[in-house]
Amino acid sequence: xxxxxxxxxxxxxxxxxxxxxxxxxxxxxxxxxxxxxxxxxxxxxxxxxxxxxxxxxxxxxxxxxxxxxxxxxxxxxxxxxxxxxxxxxxxxxxxxxxxxxxxxxxxxxxxxxxxxxxxxxxxxxxxxxxxxxxxxxxxxxxxxxxxxxxxxxxxxxxxxxxxxxxxxxxxxxxxxxxxxxxxxxxxxxxxxxxxxxxxxxxxxxxxxxxxxxxxxxxxxxxxxxxxxxxxxxxxxxxxxxxxxxxxxxxxxxxxxxxxxxxxxxxxxxxxxxxxxxxxxxxxxxxxxxxxxxxxxxxxxxxxxxxxxxxxxxxxxxxxxxxxxxxxxxxxxxxxxxxxxxxxxxxxxxxxxxxxxxxxxxxxxxxxxxxxxxxxxxxxxxxxxxxxxxxxxxxxxxxxxxxxxxxxxxxxxxxxxxxxxxxxxxxxxxxxxxxxxxxxxxxxxxxxxxxxxxxxxxxxxxxxxxxxxxxxxxxxxxxxxxxxxxxxxxxxxxxxxxxxxxxxxxxxxxxxxxxxxxxxxxxxxxxxxxxxxxxxxxxx
Amino acid sequence: xxxxxxxxxxxxxxxxxxxxxxxxxxxxxxxxxxxxxxxxxxxxxxxxxxxxxxxxxxxxxxxxxxxxxxxxxxxxxxxxxxxxxxxxxxxxxxxxxxxxxxxxxxxxxxxxxxxxxxxxxxxxxxxxxxxxxxxxxxxxxxxxxxxxxxxxxxxxxxxxxxxxxxxxxxxxxxxxxxxxxxxxxxxxxxxxxxxxxxxxxxxxxxxxxxxxxxxxxxxxxxxxxxxxxxxxxxxxxxxxxxxxxxxxxxxxxxxxxxxxxxxxxxxxxxxxxxxxxxxxxxxxxxxxxxxxxxxxxxxxxxxxxxxxx
Numbered sequence: 030x031x032x033x034x035x036x037x038x039x040x041x042x043x044x045x046x047x048x049x050x051x052x053x054x055x056x057x058x059x060x061x062x063x064x065x066x067x068x069x070x071x072x073x074x075x076x077x078x079x080x081x082x083x084x085x086x087x088x089x090x091x092x093x094x095x096x097x098x099x100x101x102x103x104x105x106x107x108x109x110x111x112x113x114x115x116x117x118x119x120x121x122x123x124x125x126x127x128x129x130x131x132x133x134x135x136x137x138x139x140x141x142x143x144x145x146x147x148x149x150x151x152x153x154x155x156x157x158x159x160x161x162x163x164x165x166x167x168x169x170x171x172x173x174x175x176x177x178x179x180x181x182x183x184x185x186x187x188x189x190x191x192x193x194x195x196x197x198x199x200x201x202x203x204x205x206x207x208x209x210x211x212x213x214x215x216x217x218x219x220x221x222x223x224x225x226x227x228x229x230x231x232x233x234x235x236x237x238x239x240x241x242x243x244x245x246x247x248x249x250x251x252x253x254x255x256x257x258x259x260x261x262x263x264x265x266x267x268x269x270x271x272x273x274x275x276x277x278x279x280x281x282x283x284x285x286x287x288x289x290x291x292x293x294x295x296x297x298x299x300x301x302x303x304x305x306x307x308x309x310x311x312x313x314x315x316x317x318x319x320x321x322x323x324x325x326x327x328x329x330x331x332x333x334x335x336x337x338x339x340x341x342x343x344x345x346x347x348x349x350x351x352x353x354x355x356x357x358x359x360x361x362x363x364x365x366x367x368x369x370x371x372x373x374x375x376x377x378x379x380x381x382x383x384x385x386x387x388x389x390x391x392x393x394x395x396x397x398x399x400x401x402x403x404x405x406x407x408x409x410x411x412x413x414x415x416x417x418x419x420x421x422x423x424x425x426x427x428x429x430x431x432x433x434x435x436x437x438x439x440x441x442x443x444x445x446x447x448x449x450x451x452x453x454x455x456x457x458x459x460x461x462x463x464x465x466x467x468x469x470x471x472x473x474x475x476x477x478x479x480x481x482x483x484x485x486x487x488x489x490x491x492x493x494x495x496x497x498x499x500x501x502x503x504x505x506x507x508x509x510x511x512x513x514x515x516x517x518x519x520x521x522x523x524x525x526x527x528x529x530x531x532x533x534x535x536x537x538x539x540x541x542x543x544x545x546x547x548x549x550x551x552x553x554x555x556x557x558x559x560x561x562x563x564x565x566x567x568x
Numbered sequence: 569x570x571x572x573x574x575x576x577x578x579x580x581x582x583x584x585x586x587x588x589x590x591x592x593x594x595x596x597x598x599x600x601x602x603x604x605x606x607x608x609x610x611x612x613x614x615x616x617x618x619x620x621x622x623x624x625x626x627x628x629x630x631x632x633x634x635x636x637x638x639x640x641x642x643x644x645x646x647x648x649x650x651x652x653x654x655x656x657x658x659x660x661x662x663x664x665x666x667x668x669x670x671x672x673x674x675x676x677x678x679x680x681x682x683x684x685x686x687x688x689x690x691x692x693x694x695x696x697x698x699x700x701x702x703x704x705x706x707x708x709x710x711x712x713x714x715x716x717x718x719x720x721x722x723x724x725x726x727x728x729x730x731x732x733x734x735x736x737x738x739x740x741x742x743x744x745x746x747x748x749x750x751x752x753x754x755x756x757x758x759x760x761x762x763x764x765x766x767x768x769x770x771x772x773x774x775x776x777x778x779x780x781x782x783x784x785x786x787x788x789x790x791x792x793x794x795x796x797x798x799x800x801x802x803x804x805x806x807x808x809x810x811x812x813x814x815x816x817x818x819x820x821x822x823x824x825x826x827x828x829x830x831x832x833x834x835x836x837x838x839x840x841x842x843x844x845x846x847x848x849x850x851x852x853x854x855x856x857x858x859x860x861x862x863x864x865x866x867x868x869x870x871x872x873x874x875x876x877x
Contacts, residue, residue, distance in 0.1 A: 147697075223697065224658060308693040309660075313667035317660075323668060327657060409655040413708065416619045416649035416721075417672035420641045565621040 044159035048167035052141050056171065063133040064179045066502075067126045067204065068186045073506075074122040075115075075190040077514040082114050091117060099349040103244040104386070107254070110269030115192045119200055119267040125509070127259055128236070130179055130208030134172045135232040138215035141168035144225045146300055155299065162291055165216060169287050172212040180205030196268030206279035207262040211236065213286025220293035223302035230334055237338060241345060248349065258282060320419050324427035327405075328398055332435040335394040336442045339387055343443030343468070346383045347450030350376050373455065380447060381467040381531045387443045388471035388526050389501075389508050391436045395479035396497050398432035402486050403493055409567050421561045425486075429553060432479050437472045444468025467531075473545035474525040478504065480552025487559030490566050571630070572597045572719050572750040573618060578627035580613055580774075587613045589774040590627070595752055600745050602765035603754040610774040611754040612652055615723050618752075619649060632719060645674040648712035652723040652754070654704040656696035662707045663692025669711035676714040684710040687736050702728035713740050720744060720751045726760060738763055790823045792847045793832070798840030807832055 082088045092111040095101045102108055106124050110116025142165050145151045151164055183205075184198030211232065218231045239257040246254025247263075254260035264275035297303050316322050354376050402425060405411045415424055448464030481500055485493035504524050511521040521527050525548070528541045573595035580588040588610045595601040605611050616622045618631050620640030629636055634643045656665050663685075670676030685692055688706045696704065705728045712720055726734045741764050744751060755761050761768055762782065769779035778785060790809070795801070801820045804810055809828025814821050824832050836844070 309664070309695050311661070311663040311692040313664035313671075317664055317668055318671040320672070323657075326660065330659075409651065409653060410657060412616075412619075412621060413649065413651055413654070413669060414672060415621055415640075416644060416647075416651075417669060418641050418645040418674055419672050562623075564623055565616070567616075567621075 041160040041162040042166050043163060044154075044157070045163040045166045045170070048141075048154070048159065048163055049170055052167055052171045056137065056140075060133070060137070060171075060175050060178075063129065064175065064182050067129040067133075067179050068182045070126055070129070071118070071122050071183050071200070072186050072190050073510065075118045075187055075192055077510060078114050078118050078121065079191060081514060082117065088112060088114065088117070095120070099248050102247050103345065103349055106243070106263040107247050107266065109266045113268060115196055115268035118187075118192065119196070119269075123200060123203060123263055123267070124240070124259065126183070126204045127207040127262055128240075130176060130204045131211035131232075131236050133175060133179070134208045134212040135215045135218075135229065137172040137175060138168045138212055139219055139225055139228045139232075141171065142216075143219040143223075143228050147223070147225055149300075152299060162294065165219075165290060165294055169212055169216055169290075172215070173209060176205040176208035176212065179208065193268060195271050199265050199271045199273065200267035202273065202276055203262040203265045203267060206276040206283075207259055209283040210258040210262075210279050210286070213283040213290070216287045216290030217293065220290055220297060221303050223300065223304070226330075227302075230330070234334070234338075237341070241341070244345065320414070320423045320427040321430065323414070324431050328401065328428075328431045328435060331394075331398070332431065332438070335391070335435070336439045339390060339439045340442035340446045342387055342390070343446035344450060346380060346387075346443070347447040347454075347464075350380055350447075350451060351454055377460075377463060377467070378531065380451070380464060384440075384443065384447075384468045384471060385508060385526055385529075385531070387468065388440065388475055388529070389504060391440045391443075391471070392475045392478040392504065392526070393501050394439055395432045395436035395475055396482045396501055398435055399429060399479055399482035399486060400494055400497055401432075402428045403490060406490070406566055411565060412567055415565060422557055425483075425557060425560050429479070429483055429556075432482075433476055436475045436479065437469065440468050440472055440475065441465065470542065471526060471529050473542045473549060474529045476549035477525040477545050477552065480549040480556070483553045483556030484559070485556070487556035487563070490563065570596055572599075572632060573601075573752060574628070574630040575614070575618070576628045578614065578617065578629060579625045580610075580617060580622060581625055587774050588617070588624075588627075591771060591774055592776045592779075593769050594779070595750060596767075597750050598745070598748050599766040600741060600751040600753060600764050602761035602768035603752055603771070604756065604758070604761055604768050605754075605771040606756060609771050611771065612723055613774075614771075615649075615721055615752070615754060618721065619644070646717060647719040647721060648673055648715045648717035650705070650708040650712050650720075650722045650725045652725075652727065654701075654708045656699070656704055656707060658697035659695060661693055661695050662690060662699060662703065665696060665707050666692065666711045666714070669708070670715060673711075673715055673717065675716075676711065677716065681710060681714040684714055684740070687740070688733060700728065702730065702733065705729060706733070709737065709740075713744070718749055720749065722751065723754045724756065725753070726755075726757060734760070790825045791829060792823050793821070794845040795820050795836055795841055796843040797836065798842060801836065801839045804832070804835065807835060 082091055088111075095105075095117075096108040096111045104124065105120050108120060111120060142151075145154070145164065154164065155161070180198075180201040183201035184194075185201075187197035187200060188194040214235055215228065215232050218228045218235075222228055222231065236259075239259050243254050243257035243260035243263065246252070246257065246260055254264070258279060261275045261278045265272050293303060317326055354373075402411075405428075411424065415421065444465040444467065445461075447468065448461035451460040451464050452458055454460075478500070482493070482497040485496050489496065504526065507516075507521060507524040508526060510516065511524070511527075525545055528545060530538060530541060571594060573593060575591060575593040578588050578591040578593075579586070591610065591614060593603070593614065603611055603614070613622065617624050617629060618636050620636040620638075620643070623637055632643055632646055636643060656662075660668075666676075666681060670681070688710060690703060690706045690710065694703075696707070699707070705725060709722075709725055712722070726737050729737060738760070741751060741753070751764075753761065753764060765782070767779065767781045768785070770777050770785075790811070796819050800815070800818075804820065804822060805813055807824075807828060808831070809825030810832060811823045812821070822832075
């Protein structure tokens with residue numbers, strides 16, 4: 030790259046083309062994987078739905094059960110076009126794929142701007158004839174190109190899977206447009222903070238806010254949906270209205286945000302964020318002076334964010350419960366399907382099921398917390414600690430303890446908020462305990478997932494990150510598709526989350542939970558044994 | 569106990585790479601031992617084996633009369649380590665990191681800590697993400713030097729320090745030695761080793777090529793001579809031990825073995841010496857001999873016989 034960089038002009042965007050080529054090379058595996066993953070999800074949904082709803086009756090039943098369910102609307106999108114298979118596909122999958130596009134955009138922009146800057150690579154590059162704006166411009170262009178690519182790939186692949194071409198490409202364009210907006214959001218966020226991890230926190234948080242706003246808007250069928258860029262992207266109503274107009278808004282806002290990013294870039298120094306770090310403590314507090322104290326300090330930001338996030342999610346679930354109650358109460362067909370049980374109990378069952386999704390998120394947190402061990406290790410921060418009188422078990426244990434207790438805490442937070450809302454709705458204090466118990470029942474299952482990550486870190490450290498996230502991905506697929514697409518029983522059984530009895534629909538038994546705890550303990554012990562026997566891997 | 573570190577025939581492989589290939593290292597208690605070698609020669613790998621972070625494939629490794637892999641935690645209470653590339657946690661201040669390392673390795677002296685912060689001119693309130701490489705290195709140095717560890721393992725500890733701070737560092741190491749503590753100092757800054765070390769070990773490709781006191785190594789070396797004479801010098805090339813001979817602008821430049829020096833000087837005086845400069849071999853010359861190409865040209869054994877003291 031060095032010779033190419035020099036050939037550029039002397040404007041503030043000089044060198045962009047060379048940087049873009051270099052960035053493309055760095056991401057030649059990464060971006061295709063993101064694009065393929067998003068496309069794969071749509072195609073899987075499309076193929077599965079076409080097989081599942083092969084008669085008009087099936088589709089009508091689907092529309093009756095899903096289209097009026099506040100929870101599925103909250104997680105999916107506007108209930109439009111559910112009388113066609115194609116519309117059902119768009120409803121089921123668009124929100125998830127938009128999340129993927131947003132994450133892809135966030136990682137791409139941050140990786141080629143703030144992460145490089147933090148590592149000191151930007152300084153080196155900027156010392157060549159590369160303009161001030163070139164790295165950000167190259168990152169934004171790369172991310173935008175990836176968004177266009179995922180739009181086209183989804184369009185083509187979905188058409189190939191047998192859905193109408195126009196709608197397929199509108200769906201793709203909606204996903205891409207959502208990615209574009211978050212390209213802009215990331216372009217601003219990387220200016221705000223000097224730290225890549227904070228960028229991820231900021232953009233992730235904004236996505237969550239946008240998601241909640243559109244969920245509220247879609248459920249209430251109100252203007253609130255228009256406060257969310259995800260709402261705009263879904264307002265195209267693929268396969269039904271195929272209206273591209275809302276995407277103009279996405280592109281406009283994306284462009285505005287990118288422009289704001291460039292303005293902010295001019296107002297800060299290289300390497301720093303707009304938010305200046307304040308001087309800290311000259312000496313350590315007692316709470317820091319142990320391996321566990323250090324681990325808590327390192328994890329506390331992420332743990333706080335996840336706990337608040339899952340707590341908010343619990344709040345939303347709880348708030349939606351009332352609509353579920355109304356819907357079920359009014360829907361004779363649904364009552365018939367469930368065999369006319371107590372409506373309150375049905376609502377409890379709905380909430381307990383939604384906690385499975387929360388448990389999936391808490392598992393993702395637990396895995397990320399365990400993988401922090403690898404980040405510490407390969408970032409050479411483990412080495413000086415393990416060169417002190419800190420045993421390997423104590424050091425690994427401190428991080429694993431935070432992962433296990435932290436994921437339990439985050440899960441409990443969602444149970445507490447749902448419980449509080451539910452208790453307020455029903456006026457029964459006992460609802461609080463039921464919700465907290467239903468949420469925390471998933472903790473052993475989450476710990477099994479964490480245990481898998483510990484084993485990977487202990488035994489196959491170099492592949493641990495890729496394999497652990499693959500496991501979470503598989504878990505996501507199973508949770509999303511296994512039941513609705515009638516995948517074989519053993520596939521569903523791969524998920525520890527599925528082993529947790531869902532109260533009150535299923536009888537509560539200690540057996541599965543004890544089994545899960547034993548599995549988690551065994552996996553963790555195996556991981557510890559591996560870690561104590563192996564070389565520390567630095568660099 | 570006379571040996572703080574005793575390593576013999578240490579082998580460590582990473583896949584197909586043989587990082588350490590039968591390395592030997594003896595560090596006596598109370599000495600400052602220079603551990604010299606170019607980048608990638610295996611210095612850091614050796615230190616990581618000594619710290620029990622890597623497991624030796626074969627060979628005998630003793631550290632403070634213990635097994636560095638098995639007794640890691642107990643041994644680490646008695647030593648302090650400064651990595652070559654100090655990475656800290658971005659959100660933790662320098663002062664916090666010093667206290668953390670100090671506590672984890674068994675406590676540090678607060679008065680010494682304060683004195684070192686002043687001498688190294690380090691602001692402990694800054695978060696590590698704002699520190700330069702040199703400042704991060706100072707954090708690790710202050711934590712190590714403020715401890716009362718009996719063994720300090722320093723892996724290229726001054727590579728980010730400016731000359732002023734390097735002087736402070738040398739002063740600190742002399743104080744440490746005066747207290748009778750042992751220092752293993754890996755370096756490729758030769759002036760530093762020359763200034764500080766009692767003995768050095770030179771390694772290359774994971775093998776010890778020479779070790780001994782600087783005086784012992786020096787006598788193996790040659791002298792570089794520059795002479796201006798009244799009449800052009802001839803016949804030098806036929807004298808034993810003379811190398812790299814060249815004439816330039818009325819001056820003659822050459823290297824000569826210690827054994828050949830006397831004869832060469834006699835020969836030179838016959839041409840009327842007007843000016844003569846001779847330089848003692850620096851550690852650079854030692855390095856050049858081991859890592860440069862002339863060792864092959866000169867027919868010096870490239871296997872390098874270890875010299876034991």
